[in-house]
Amino acid sequence: MNTVRTSSTVDKPTAINLIVGMTLWMSLSVLVVQLFTVDAGFSFAQLYRLLAISGLSATVWHFVFFWLGERAMQARFIYLSTAALLLPAIAMIWLLxxxxxxxxxxxWLAAACGFGGAQFIAFTHHDKVDHSGLGWTLAVNAGIAGIGIVIAQAALPFLSSFNLFGATPWFTAHGSGDIVGIIAPGAPLYLANIGWLIVAAIVLATITWQVARPSTRQPAPPLGSLTDRTHYRAILRNKHTWLMTLFYVMAFGSFIGFTITFPLSLQTFSATYAPSALTYAWIGPLLGVLARPFGGWLADLFGGAKVTLWCALVLTVSCIVAGAITFQASQSPLPEQWFLGYLLIFLVIFIATGAASSAIFRSVSVVLPLERLPLALRWLTAVATAGAAYIPTLWYINSTHATPAIALFVFAAFYLLCAVLVSVMYLRNRSEFYNP
Incomplete structure (x- = not known):
């Protein structure tokens, strides 16, 4: 049996760290929409810029953790990085x-929240896993952080409607919404609740670390020596690393970029129509998270390259359709009639990016040596996180010039390029690795 020592399950304290970190980071995607609804005095371009700053910050921190190697996977490091999330959470409370x-x-707050997006500390628990089921296993592990995304975008808007901590209320100037439904103009919103709830979650995570992770427990030996710089050089000199990095930017980069941008993009769907963005925004990321295990299962069944190709083609067509809808809505006297189509096509995009992410993980496990797999996956994640920076940046540029459809057509061209590369490099009979 071809086996690899990897993480079949992420232990509970680490899982809580992942969830809390992502909740903090993605709370910014909720906050920018709420800042618009309470008329805090910022333009859409400024709000998109905040998202891009947080995405850039998360990317930089990912690279820091990547170069730290084993040290970034030690229990003490994860414990301290969880506690450090208190700083941006408290800053958010004070500002709001x-x-x-x-x-x-x-x-500055956006940059600090980006630290929460870098909490992808995986492979802290090691078991032998059948290589034939690796796509499923890695997909489940990666999907844990997605829980924090759904919590941020579904629960936080709802809880900010209640005076839980005696905070000073803001009042909506535009129509808003949450998971329950529409919030009428003039309703109070307790925006500081976002920070208070994250503080409570961080305290809970810290206590869990102390209770569930006794000091006598020794961490399992890592898969390969991640502090050995020869592994860094080896993966960066391998052409397949760079191909898989490009494909993972297509998949996870698009997922995380659209996730952080989607709520505000719904709110800015049309200058004359302001939908209840936070009522629907969480659905896309949830479907993307659920699609990850499904994509891993399909990759184990049919091969990672085939699933990646299917997803790339779906993304190409979907972004062309989304761009056309966006253009039609911008020209229509009744833009609301295009909103449902825009929402549904983005749900397809989220599903495709989630499935493709796991398929690519499966392919990486075949084209790269297994002892370098954890380091390679951390590299892919670090680079792909840049999607949370460049996607809101493109929306910022296009919103400044009132041409939001162009960004979607650019994405479609990129996805088509990835589909061609997958076909040429991994789906020809003479390929070095056929359908990995």
Missing amino acids: MNPPLSYTALQ
């Missing part, structure tokens, strides 16, 4: 309880 808001302060 002391209006008016400074845009400079919000930019």
Whole structure:
């Protein structure tokens, strides 16, 4: 049996760390929409810029953790990085309880929240896993962090409608919404609740670390020596690393970029129509998270390259359709009639990006030596996280010039390029690795 020592399950304290970190990061995608609804005085371009800053910050921290190697996977490091999330959470509370808001302060807050997006500490628990089921296993592990995304975008808007901590309320100037439904203009929103709830989650995570992770427990030996710089050089000199990196940017990069941007893109769907964005925004990321195990299962069954190709083609067509809908809505006197189609096509995009992410993980496990797999996956994740920076940046540029459809057509061209590369490199009979 071809086996590899990898993480079949992420232990509970680490899982909580992942969830809390992603909740903090993605809370910014909720906050920017709510800042618009309470008319905090910022343009859509400024709000998109905040998302791009947080995405850039998360990417930088990912690379820091990547170069730290084993040290970034030790229990003490994860414990301290969880506790460090208190700083941006407390800063968020202080800012939202002391209006008016400074845009400079919000930019610093966005950069601090990006630290939560770098909490992908995996492979802390090691078991032997059948290589034939590796796609499923890695998909489940990667999907854990997605729980934090759904919590942020589904639960936080709902809980900000209640005076839970005696915070000063903001009042909506535009129609808003949450998972329950539409919130009428003039309703109170307790935006500081977002920070308070994240603080409570971090405290819970810290206590869990102390209770569930006794000091006598020794961490399992890592898969390969991640502090051995020869492994770094080896994966970066391998052409398949760079191909898989490009494909993972297509998949996970698009997923995380659209996830952080989707709520605000719904809110900015049309200048004359403001939908209840937070009522629907969480559905896309949830479907993307659920699609990860499904994509891993399909990759184990049919091969990672075939599933990646299917997903790339679906993404190409979907982005062309989404761009056409966006253009038609911008020209229509009744843009609301295009909103449902825009929402549904993006749900397809989220499903395709989730499935493709797991298929690519499966392919990486075949084209790269197994002892370098954890390091390679951390590299792919670090690079692909940049999707949370460049996707809102493109929306920022296009919103500035009132041409939102162009960004979607650019994405479609990129996905088509990836489909061609998958076909040429991995789906020809003479390929070095056929349908890995």
